Amino acid sequence: MGIPHYKYTCFTNMYTKIFRAVIIGAPGSGKGTISERIVNTFGFLHISSGDILRQNIVNNTDLGKKAKQYIAEGQLVPDDIVTKTMLARITEVGNKSYILDGFPRNSAQAEILSSREQIDAVINLNIPHDVIIERVKNRWIHAPSGRVYNIGFDDPKVPGRDDITGDRLTQREDDKPEVVARRLQLYDELMGPVLAWYGKRGLVTSFKGRETKEIWPRVERFLKDRVNMG
Ligand code: G5P
Ligand code: MG
Secondary structure: OOOOOOOEEEEOOEEEEOOEEEEEEOOOOOHHHHHHHHHHHHOOEEEEHHHHHHHHHHOOOHHHHHHHHHHHOOOOOOHHHHHHHHHHHHHHHOOOOEEEEOOOOOHHHHHHHHHHOOOOEEEEEEOOHHHHHHHHHOEEEEOOOOEEEEOOOEOOOOOOEOOOOOOEOEOOHHHOHHHHHHHHHHHHHHHHHHHHHHHHOOOEEEEEOOOHHHHHHHHHHHHHHHOOOO
């Protein structure tokens, strides 16, 4: 049985309904960037399948060892592994508002998620592929924490170093141009049906644009209206 939906929680001294959101968008569309702003503004928890998998790779866990090659090749990690990991994380989070990033990734994952959780909104980022291809060339990450930088957009304070730990930044294996092309193709193939599935249930709101600075204010307004905090 799923977690009861209408639980109430206290955030910034206001009572508000638990809000469960999914953010969908092509690789490099800004899911992580927008999610970070949602975390800072609304206090949601950010649950990112990609970040969890990359942390496991850094820590060389069994999950990390299994996932590594799939990610490097731009393929999906098998459903059973990812679903089990993500549902466990959602359970751990308990009755708190969250934003799911990178999950679900296909119809099978969407169906399993819906059997467990009632999703309140799906935020769909619609960014042209040409913008994405340029962006990911400049992406640098701190894999252990999931912090993301972008040269010219969100630079680290010291070039090549993480702002918090000072560790050296790396580029993602799957940001190589040929892997990005494969990820974009796979995204279009698999996420079309997922968006249609959520669309039929009236859950999808799309935000189209080329830059986060034009998209974020619209996402913020949308969430303020929905979570009754505005
Ligand atoms: P991930 O980690 O889920 P993707 O491919 O869905 O990976 P990705 O690449 O993490 O998504 P994003 O989060 O949408 O992209 O984008 P982002 O990091 O916020 O922004 C991209 C860059 O642009 C950043 O450097 C950011 O600073 C910059 N940026 C943002 N806005 C702007 C702007 O306005 N201007 C400029 N110039 N720059 C900007 O999944 C990775 C892999 O894990 C596996 C798969 O193998 C997958 O390929 N995986 C799963 N496998 C099976 N099932 C699942 N559910 C899986 N989830 C992950
Ligand atoms: Mg991301």
